[in-house]
Amino acid sequence: MRDTMVVPGETYRILAPSSSLHKYLTDSYWCSAMEEVCEGKLDGVVVRYTGQHLVLLQFRPNRLSPAGYRYPISISIPVEYLVPSPSKEPLGGCDVSSASDGHEVKGTDCRSNGFSPLCVVCGKYDVTGMVLRHHGYKCAECVGHKSAHKLRIEGSRRR
Incomplete structure (x- = not known):
């Protein structure tokens, strides 16, 4: 896992496809705004920890509800x-294409490379x-x- 703590008030995005998150969330969570959350279009603010590895995030949708809210x-x-x-995000980068296919990466190695x-x-x-x-x-x-093509593009953009 990551070696830094997630602190309330910090902002994060979710880039996981909805199929990855669907096993953690019930059907009642799935609304039109959840697609925006999974596409990384909305920033979520950490509210608090709700479990050992669960964090409560609050997202503000870009679109108004049918009632205008x-x-x-x-x-x-x-x-x-x-x-x-x-x-x-940290500044810097590394060339993904220059690495061999079997190279394992430790958490500290990624940070030192800036990737x-x-x-x-x-x-x-x-x-x-x-x-x-x-x-x-x-x-x-x-x-x-x-x-996933979308995640490949996002991964290369975050170098």
């Missing part, structure tokens, strides 16, 4: 899906045991699965 969406999401908002690992399959961010592949990082559970 912007109701905030509050959901508990596992910590490994929280991606720092662009203003928090923030994002799994290009499930959207988890900065988990231990990530492997650098041709199109970006994959967590141990996702090695052997096809990467």
Whole structure:
């Protein structure tokens, strides 16, 4: 897991596809704004921890509800899906294409290179045991699965 604590008041995005998050959230959470959350279009503010690895985030939708309000969406999401908002990201980068396919990356190695690992399959961010592949990082559970085009683009943008 990540070695830093998530602090209330910090902003994060969720870049995981809805299929990855659907196993953690009940059907009552799925509304039109959840698609914006999963696409990384909304920033969520950390409210508090709700479990050992769960964080309550509050998102403010861009669109108005049918009644003309912007109701905030509050959901508990596992910590490994929280991606720092662009203003928090470290500067620097590394060339993903120059790495070999079997290179394992430790959390401290990614930070020293200035590259923030994002799994290009499930959207988890900065988990231990990530492997650098041709199109970006994959967590141990996702090695052997096809990467998502959207996450590949996002991973290369976050270099």
